[in-house]
Amino acid sequence: xxxxxxxxxxxxxxxxxxxxxxxxxxxxxxxxxxxxxxxxxxxxxxxxxxxxxxxxxxxxxxxxxxxxxxxxxxxxxxxxxxxx
Numbered sequence: 165x166x167x168x169x170x171x172x173x174x175x176x177x178x179x180x181x182x183x184x185x186x187x188x189x190x191x192x193x194x195x196x197x198x199x200x201x202x203x204x205x206x207x208x209x210x211x212x213x214x215x216x217x218x219x220x221x222x223x224x225x226x227x228x229x230x231x232x233x234x235x236x237x238x239x240x241x242x243x244x245x246x247x248x
Contacts, residue, residue, distance in 0.1 A: 205215040 203215055204212045207213055
């Protein structure tokens with residue numbers, strides 16, 4: 165019984181050992197990358213443009229969505245409790 169236990173432990177040790185690193189065939193880096201590359205927005209035809217208008221547009225769309233939700237809630241049949 166002890167032999168089987170030792171055999172199982174030995175097989176577990178062999179099975180869970182770390183695999184050797186196989187990264188020796190990676191290409192050499194061409195140039196070092198900057199720590200924080202500048203953010204660039206790209207259009208459909210791959211021209212670079214400023215991202216500022218996209219941020220403003222996202223805020224405007226968010227405000228419009230909230231306004232539509234408030235308008236929909238105001239029109240719905242929500243029971244309103246009025247203190248009398």
